[in-house]
Amino acid sequence: MTTATALPVTAPARIHPVWHGLTVLARLGVGLMFAYLSLMKLRDPVEFLKQIHVYNLAPTEPALLVNMLAVTLPWLELLCAAAVLLGVGRRGAALLIALMLLFFTPLILHRGLTLYHAPGASYASFCDVSFDCGCGTGVVFVCRKLAENCALLAGALYLIFARSRCLSLAALWLPRPPAPARAER
Amino acid sequence: MGASKSILLSAVLLIFAATAIGMAVNPFRGRSRIDLHRNYAPPKAVPVAPGLPTRPAVPAGATQPASEPGTSGASRTTPSAHVAHEFQELAYEEVAALLADPLTQIHMYIFLDARNDDAYRAGHIPGAIQCDYWRGDVPQVVDRAMAAEKIIVYCNGGACEDSLHVCRELLRYGVPQGNIYLYAHGWEEWVRRSAEIEQAQP
Numbered sequence: 001m002t003t004a005t006a007l008p009v010t011a012p013a014r015i016h017p018v019w020h021g022l023t024v025l026a027r028l029g030v031g032l033m034f035a036y037l038s039l040m041k042l043r044d045p046v047e048f049l050k051q052i053h054v055y056n057l058a059p060t061e062p063a064l065l066v067n068m069l070a071v072t073l074p075w076l077e078l079l080c081a082a083a084v085l086l087g088v089g090r091r092g093a094a095l096l097i098a099l100m101l102l103f104f105t106p107l108i109l110h111r112g113l114t115l116y117h118a119p120g121a122s123y124a125s126f127c128d129v130s131f132d133c134g135c136g137t138g139v140v141f142v143c144r145k146l147a148e149n150c151a152l153l154a155g156a157l158y159l160i161f162a163r164s165r166c167l168s169l170a171a172l173w174l175p176r177p178p179a180p181a182r183a184e185r
Numbered sequence: 186m187g188a189s190k191s192i193l194l195s196a197v198l199l200i201f202a203a204t205a206i207g208m209a210v211n212p213f214r215g216r217s218r219i220d221l222h223r224n225y226a227p228p229k230a231v232p233v234a235p236g237l238p239t240r241p242a243v244p245a246g247a248t249q250p251a252s253e254p255g256t257s258g259a260s261r262t263t264p265s266a267h268v269a270h271e272f273q274e275l276a277y278e279e280v281a282a283l284l285a286d287p288l289t290q291i292h293m294y295i296f297l298d299a300r301n302d303d304a305y306r307a308g309h310i311p312g313a314i315q316c317d318y319w320r321g322d323v324p325q326v327v328d329r330a331m332a333a334e335k336i337i338v339y340c341n342g343g344a345c346e347d348s349l350h351v352c353r354e355l356l357r358y359g360v361p362q363g364n365i366y367l368y369a370h371g372w373e374e375w376v377r378r379s380a381e382i383e384q385a386q387p
Binding site: 046047049060071073078091092096160 | 188191192193194195196197198199200202203204206207208210211214216217218219220221222223224225226227301319320
């Protein structure tokens with residue numbers, strides 16, 4: 001007679017409920033915010049294209065490149081938001097969101113600084129600088145926008161590495177991820 | 186390794202899906218459609234034509250004594266808080282005088298509103314024609330601009346450059362530089378100082 005005492009080495013590690021909660025919270029925060037911002041951009045892609053030209057984000061020749069950026073980027077944001085909210089392809093979507101934030105946030109900071117140091121500008125502090133950042137929310141105060149982006153970036157980075165599939169559609173059909181192999185004694 | 190691969194795969198799939206949806210939907214967006222082959226880059230500044238009337242710099246928000254529209258002053262570079270430009274600039278009093286002029290009624294003086302659809306619908310200078318550079322409206326007003334003696338172009342004011350883009354685009358279509366006037370303080374000043382506001386029909 002043998003007794004099964006040792007756990008299989010591939011048994012999934014238990015995830016503490018706090019991490020489940022945190023993951024769901026991050027998905028809701030990042031997903032809903034990006035869904036809102038993308039819908040605002042999709043409302044009028046021409047205004048978004050205008051902001052791309054203001055930022056000099058892409059070379060103006062060939063025109064097709066920058067125009068396609070304006071056509072596809074809001075949809076990419078919306079799809080990423082949906083993926084994060086539904087929990088399907090969440091980590092890839094979070095990676096794209098993080099990359100977008102890492103690209104756009106320094107541009108917003110740079111533009112804020114440019115306006116702050118512009119000749120004739122009379123702002124009491126850097127946080128008083130406001131402009132249309134092209135984010136879909138119209139005119140915003142730069143500090144608030146930067147803080148918002150940093151919070152979103154933290155959420156997106158967490159979602160890339162989080163292992164919880166709590167309340168995810170993916171949990172319905174995908175196998176549970178294997179836990180790291182345990183050292184046997 | 187497997188996890189990294191699946192992350193990259195889902196990222197690539199999302200990019201492909203977004204491109205496909207964006208390209209499929211774009212042609213049906215009406216005035217929000219982006220013409221994929223148009224170069225939207227704002228036109229560059231052109232040299233100032235010699236012999237044009239000039240006017241001095243006007244500080245932002247300052248009032249300017251009423252005078253013969255567009256014919257006073259000495260310097261024509263960076264005349265206001267507006268970005269540097271090469272066009273004759275009008276003060277509020279001059280724009281108001283031109284609006285009241287009978288020549289406006291017979292379209293010898295025309296007003297072009299370079300703001301977007303929402304802003305134009307909410308209110309504009311009476312009789313102003315919407316001419317949004319970003320939506321490709323300029324070619325549609327070229328004939329009227331060619332027939333007019335004065336074309337007054339405005340946008341929001343402040344650092345707004347859309348009116349400047351329209352002015353430069355009109356030049357590209359052959360409208361004489363001397364006929365183009367920029368109301369640089371634009372809508373922000375107009376709405377503050379004038380009761381004459383027209384709203385577009387829904």
